[in-house]
Amino acid sequence: MKLERSLIGQIVPPLDEEAMAAARARQDTLTKPPGSLGRLEALSIQLAGIYGDPTPTIEHKVIITMAGDHGVIAEGVSAFPQEITAQMVTNFLNGGAAINVLARHVGARVVVVDMGVAADIGPSPGLVSKKVAPGTRNLAQGPAMTRKQALEALKSGAEIVESELGCGLDILAVGEMGIGNTTPSTAIAAAFTGQPPVELAGRGTGVDDGGLSRKIKAVARGLAVNQPDPDDAIDVLAKVGGFEIGGMAGAMLAAAAHGRPVMVDGFIATAAAMVGVGLAPTMQPYLIAGHLSNERGHRAMLDWLGLDPLLDLDMRLGEGTGAALSFSLAEAACKVLSEMATFAEAGLSGGNEGS
């Protein structure tokens, strides 16, 4: 109970209203029509509030990609075999996956974590091992994990962020890899939003109609069998979640607690954010929705969180890929705020440009 209390009690400070007011005022002095940079302006003000700095800069961008396996694949909910999870972890470590390419493109570093892969990956340079267990149990037949395991996953996620802060971490994204993990994410979304699984479940990597139908049934059965309590986020995570989802939620909580913004990736990362906000609602202002996933149900989850996605590129890969692309927008927002000339500096007629 002590650990539980310390996690839930992660003190997330409110945004710095003074820095936000100063950033807002500065935006209106920059050489452009007020408001003409749209969401970049709003984002710059949010970031000013998070960092407590009216002209913030982002240097160290970190993507923590967490892997875990899922007992629920026994229900035939995925188009792909479980061994892919471990193989993709190796791909991440070798730098060949989409997240590696996009992280290099935006100048972010990738931290790869085994939160609960079913295979023994063995010690590998660059791999952070926080394996709670070799995969969850089948959530359609009982709890995916024990409450103790859920807490361990959350705590491990927080620990990784605390360790990465030492290497520099100005903005965090959490990504994931785990065959079957849109199923627990759908269950989490259903538990919190109260919407029926059929409205939330999508095709993941591309299951056919039969697979989609099995997935909807597995989620419905998981909710009926387990009765997760939406007022107790740890209960939701334990009963219908996943180890990587718990790790992601813990990482997000720790980042917010340390005053760092969290760029939320797609469907699974958003389920983790729901667990995090369920634990500590004060985390919400630290979240930025990186993109809208092509996966059905994602919009409803973002709505529940009160987030509006920056990008909408029909992506549905996970790993942190959508969030990585949006790191570039967050940096752009900060640079506009810090680097643009004001009307006074540029000697402009107090007016504005364009028409």
Next chain:
Amino acid sequence: MKLERSLIGQIVPPLDEEAMAAARARQDTLTKPPGSLGRLEALSIQLAGIYGDPTPTIEHKVIITMAGDHGVIAEGVSAFPQEITAQMVTNFLNGGAAINVLARHVGARVVVVDMGVAADIGPSPGLVSKKVAPGTRNLAQGPAMTRKQALEALKSGAEIVESELGCGLDILAVGEMGIGNTTPSTAIAAAFTGQPPVELAGRGTGVDDGGLSRKIKAVARGLAVNQPDPDDAIDVLAKVGGFEIGGMAGAMLAAAAHGRPVMVDGFIATAAAMVGVGLAPTMQPYLIAGHLSNERGHRAMLDWLGLDPLLDLDMRLGEGTGAALSFSLAEAACKVLSEMATFAEAGLSGGNEGS
């Protein structure tokens, strides 16, 4: 007539179908579920076709920002005084404008061009002078320019691109600055789409209801007085266009003729693209819509061009800012295609990841 023929006849080669097929095939071998990177995949295939290279790379990114003034401001269509155009050109040259900040962020170079500013800016390091005349005439009362001036603007735009190719130009965006220039852009959009000005006109930098009403009337009068012929894009440009709009269209045509993709910016750049496609419909496959402007009518213009915007961030600044942000997505698309490991390379079970 010779110049006219050479411009219209800019030979734009069709996209390389073989390179596109190879890129498409390669996308399906990369370590991700097929199609899961959504629009990045489609964009990478388009770029492969443009460059004639199944694994293209983008190095030199160029933004040409063109300035011009507009006689139609006499109708009270803009919230800001004409002198802002020249002052913003100085701001561009000093590196203090939004386009400078965003270009630095994405690693692009900015070329600033005087296509027809009403003030004498004088020779300045970094300024390309192609001034056709010190501002257009009032399009609400007669042609904005002569047909000869329209051709000169188009030719100047093409010349700048041809000169910039020597310094390296892998992808082009054209941006603009010109108090009043959403008014000719609205007129161009109305001329080509046939939609009524009231459906297309927006508030530009932020005119009030009175300004918007005057703008709609000015466009309607311009169309009635001039009767621009939508089957003759030079006629449309001359009668209701602008010098910077002609320069932008010429630059786009030249880029496409040299096998370079064009990232289209917002409302005014899209009007220029309509003129370009009106002259040479074969240019269309070279266009990428960088973003959806917040300006009313932009979606209808993109629809006419058959383009779907990459970003939608409520921006309405112009200068090339939306296109600059999307340069990063074009580069990301190429890198994914070139740098990701294939299933075979990564030793994956021929399956796929996520769920």
